Amino acid sequence: MSERVPVTRCAGCDAPCDAATVADSTHPLPVEGDLSICAYCGAVGIYRADQTIRPITPQEWARMDPGQRRQIEGASQFAAARRKGGTR
Numbered sequence: 001m002s003e004r005v006p007v008t009r010c011a012g013c014d015a016p017c018d019a020a021t022v023a024d025s026t027h028p029l030p031v032e033g034d035l036s037i038c039a040y041c042g043a044v045g046i047y048r049a050d051q052t053i054r055p056i057t058p059q060e061w062a063r064m065d066p067g068q069r070r071q072i073e074g075a076s077q078f079a080a081a082r083r084k085g086g087t088r
């Protein structure tokens, strides 16, 4: 289920992000520190406290659990490949 969030422009492709689908069902809206994957280009970002999105830093990538990082990279590549397929 998608929830409305403040509009943020994607750092990767400039697409407006105004909705979030939270993978963790324990909270319906993204909270500070949650990861965001752009549905259009696969760019990975981090939610701020005000539910806008900033790009992830190399330090944050480095600190991430390797299994989680693989999942994120897979989802990111899936989104990017889907966009290349012209289904936007």
Ligand SMILES: [Zn+2]
Residues within 6 Å of the ligand: 010, 011, 012, 013, 014, 015, 038, 039, 040, 041, 042, 043
């Ligand atoms: Zn994007």
